[in-house]
Amino acid sequence: MEKMPKWADVVLIPVISLLLATILSAIVILAIGEDPIEAVSLMVTGALGSTYGWGYTLYYATNFIFTGLAVAVAFHARLFNIGGEGQAMLGGLGVAIVCLSVQWPHWSIALLAACAASMIFGAAWAAIPAYLQAKRGSHIVITTIMFNFIAAALLNYMLVNVMRPQGSQDPATARFPEAVHLPTFQSMFSTAENVMFRGAPANISFFVALIACVVVWALIWRTRLGYEIRAYGHSETGAVYAGISPVKITVVAMLISGALAGLMAINNVMGEAERLVLNSTEGAGFIGIAVALMGRSHPFGVFLAAILFGFLYQGGAELALWTSIPRELIVVIQALVILFTGALDNMVRMPLEKLFLSFRKGSA
Amino acid sequence: MTLMKSLMGAAAAVALTAGAALAEPALIFDLGGKFDKSFNEAAHNGASRWAEETGGTYREIEMQSEAQREQALRRFAEAGSNPIITMGFGMADPLSAVVADYPDTTFVVVDVTWLDAPNLRQVGFAEHEGSYLVGMMAAMASKSGTVGFIGGMDVPLIRHFGCGYAQGAKAVNPDINVVANMTGTTPAAWNDPVKGSELTKAQISQGADVVYAAAGGTGVGVLQTAADEGILSIGVDSNQNHLHPGKVLTSMLKRVDVAVYEAMSAGENVETGVFVMGLAEDGVGYAVDDNNAPLVSDDMKAAVDKARQDIIDGNVNVVSYYENDSCPALQF
Numbered sequence: 101m102e103k104m105p106k107w108a109d110v111v112l113i114p115v116i117s118l119l120l121a122t123i124l125s126a127i128v129i130l131a132i133g134e135d136p137i138e139a140v141s142l143m144v145t146g147a148l149g150s151t152y153g154w155g156y157t158l159y160y161a162t163n164f165i166f167t168g169l170a171v172a173v174a175f176h177a178r179l180f181n182i183g184g185e186g187q188a189m190l191g192g193l194g195v196a197i198v199c200l201s202v203q204w205p206h207w208s209i210a211l212l213a214a215c216a217a218s219m220i221f222g223a224a225w226a227a228i229p230a231y232l233q234a235k236r237g238s239h240i241v242i243t244t245i246m247f248n249f250i251a252a253a254l255l256n257y258m259l260v261n262v263m264r265p266q267g268s269q270d271p272a273t274a275r276f277p278e279a280v281h282l283p284t285f286q287s288m289f290s291t292a293e294n295v296m297f298r299g300a301p302a303n304i305s306f307f308v309a310l311i312a313c314v315v316v317w318a319l320i321w322r323t324r325l326g327y328e329i330r331a332y333g334h335s336e337t338g339a340v341y342a343g344i345s346p347v348k349i350t351v352v353a354m355l356i357s358g359a360l361a362g363l364m365a366i367n368n369v370m371g372e373a374e375r376l377v378l379n380s381t382e383g384a385g386f387i388g389i390a391v392a393l394m395g396r397s398h399p400f401g402v403f404l405a406a407i408l409f410g411f412l413y414q415g416g417a418e419l420a421l422w423t424s425i426p427r428e429l430i431v432v433i434q435a436l437v438i439l440f441t442g443a444l445d446n447m448v449r450m451p452l453e454k455l456f457l458s459f460r461k462g463s464a
Numbered sequence: 465m466t467l468m469k470s471l472m473g474a475a476a477a478v479a480l481t482a483g484a485a486l487a488e489p490a491l492i493f494d495l496g497g498k499f500d501k502s503f504n505e506a507a508h509n510g511a512s513r514w515a516e517e518t519g520g521t522y523r524e525i526e527m528q529s530e531a532q533r534e535q536a537l538r539r540f541a542e543a544g545s546n547p548i549i550t551m552g553f554g555m556a557d558p559l560s561a562v563v564a565d566y567p568d569t570t571f572v573v574v575d576v577t578w579l580d581a582p583n584l585r586q587v588g589f590a591e592h593e594g595s596y597l598v599g600m601m602a603a604m605a606s607k608s609g610t611v612g613f614i615g616g617m618d619v620p621l622i623r624h625f626g627c628g629y630a631q632g633a634k635a636v637n638p639d640i641n642v643v644a645n646m647t648g649t650t651p652a653a654w655n656d657p658v659k660g661s662e663l664t665k666a667q668i669s670q671g672a673d674v675v676y677a678a679a680g681g682t683g684v685g686v687l688q689t690a691a692d693e694g695i696l697s698i699g700v701d702s703n704q705n706h707l708h709p710g711k712v713l714t715s716m717l718k719r720v721d722v723a724v725y726e727a728m729s730a731g732e733n734v735e736t737g738v739f740v741m742g743l744a745e746d747g748v749g750y751a752v753d754d755n756n757a758p759l760v761s762d763d764m765k766a767a768v769d770k771a772r773q774d775i776i777d778g779n780v781n782v783v784s785y786y787e788n789d790s791c792p793a794l795q796f
Contacts, residue, residue, distance in 0.1 A: 159531065272557070275557075368531075372530075380530065382529045417532050421523070421539055422523075427526045
């Protein structure tokens with residue numbers, strides 16, 4: 101018998117964790133002499149109070165959906181992919197090569213090609229750690245995190261020495277041609293008299309992220325491969341007994357994971373910057389770990405957690421713009437949310453389970 | 465009636481504060497953050513000096529992500545901040561997308577000189593000229609005939625520093641050996657004093673007895689190790705002579721603080737256009753104070769001041785690394 105009803109597990113625990121994180125953050129803000137209520141209302145109105153705010157929130161969320169899904173798929177095979185950052189960097193390189201080397205007639209064709217290139221580059225970057233784990237037993241956590249540094253050095257070399265336009269002082273590629281600029285929410289939803297999402301970077305790749313959520317859900321719970329991945333993740337010996345190859349599952353799960361992380365580049369490189377800069381991923385690969393943990397590795401949970409982190413990013417930017425709260429403190433607030441929702445799960449869960457058990461005894 | 469009065473009063477107060485906010489400048493720091501001991505901190509110092517002297521206030525933000533660059537520009541412009549001062553070449557691309565939408569706002573950018581907009585003040589620095597002078601001093605102070613250069617992240621801007629330094633050293637002693645190293649290829653290279661210290665030791669083992677650090681926070685480690693090992697060092701951006709009195713030969717000054725201070729003092733009517741702050745404008749130069757006066761001989765000072773005048777008059781041409789992405793005096 102379950103200790104708690106399902107709604108309490110899915111809704112109550114995250115909400116209580118969030119409340120605790122909010123209360124602690126408020127105490128921290130009070131301690132440095134700012135008004136916590138004003139800060140929270142600034143974050144909420146700044147991130148969710150206008151289509152402009154939503155445009156930024158959803159832009160960040162799109163990044164986190166991709167990296168969150170990447171980590172979640174690997175989690176199902178009980179693999180800890182910390183290399184989302186490097187895989188997304190390589191995905192960006194793939195997108196830049198595709199966008200700059202071919203004269204695309206229309207953005208839609210370019211988007212399809214960029215999706216393919218970013219997935220191939222991301223998957224290729226995950227393939228080597230996957231092979232080393234499957235065949236040589238080199239721990240995936242160590243190899244993927246090392247590959248993040250190699251990716252950064254490779255990107256620096258490419259941007260400073262190879263792809264930088266002659267005479268430019270900025271280590272970045274040239275701007276992508278007009279034809280491959282993705283439609284933003286502003287151009288998609290605005291009417292002549294009512295401009296929505298003005299200047300916000302959210303773009304059509306948000307919908308690609310939603311499709312990716314559905315595809316991952318179908319893959320994990322509705323296909324034979326997904327069943328094998330989950331079986332391997334639950335029990336390796338059981339999976340081997342059932343005739344599932346550990347090598348194949350490790351490599352395939354990591355390839356899918358790397359492809360999803362690489363796919364993030366269509367949002368930040370092709371959709372927002374419209375060129376490849378050195379610092380394009382800015383930690384989204386690591387945020388993806390927190391997003392997958394909080395979303396319980398389920399695509400719908402990942403979607404909700406990504407929106408929450410998008411809200412924290414955009415709300416944090418508004419705080420930085422209009423208050424004197426230093427940016428380090430904004431990181432503290434974000435970290436508190438990660439701590440309570442991801443790491444300190446049992447702190448809320450256990451008392452809650454006891455509470456439900458005592459209710460049940462009382463009624464029985 | 466009283467209600468009406470207080471409402472009117474409130475409206476007037478709102479209008480007044482709005483009016484006051486109109487003249488408020490804004491400062492946008494680059495990703496390094498305002499306490500990076502280097503470029504951004506110099507901007508912060510310039511802004512605080514303005515605030516202290518005039519009692520004025522300004523808005524500021526430290527970038528956390530690339531997407532925030534354009535966001536911060538638009539939000540400050542829409543809130544009526546004027547002028548909006550931005551730091552670093554990373555702002556060039558966002559600025560070119562934004563400035564035309566806010567023709568009544570004046571934007572200022574430091575370290576960018578190649579954009580074209582009527583409401584933009586672009587301030588560049590002739591870092592190669594300042595580096596040339598300290599390169600001359602390094603060559604004169606060196607007894608071993610080998611001098612060192614330690615850069616931060618390997619980007620064109622830092623090669624630009626190193627190139628001027630090598631040219632200055634070779635102007636004094638054509639046979640001098642210039643050893644150059646970069647700290648790394650990621651932004652972490654701007655703040656890695658331990659690696660700066662390692663590189664300094666490596667250069668000492670190659671015979672260097674003067675090292676020039678153009679590496680942000682990494683330079684703290686370079687200067688420390690040079691002082692510990694008994695060789696001379698050269699600081700960068702702000703005057704770092706006081707860090708190790710008697711051990712720092714000089715500092716290559718890049719007056720980012722002055723650029724920010726001047727823009728804030730001029731307010732929204734700040735002159736637009738391209739301004740390159742070279743030796744003539746005192747935008748770059750070398751530092752002499754009580755801490756390094758015993759190290760700088762009269763001959764040295766005379767030679768460097770003559771070279772300074774020659775560069776200003778056009779008799780000496782210091783080649784810029786940007787001209788053809790290569791350096792005549794140093795291989796990277």
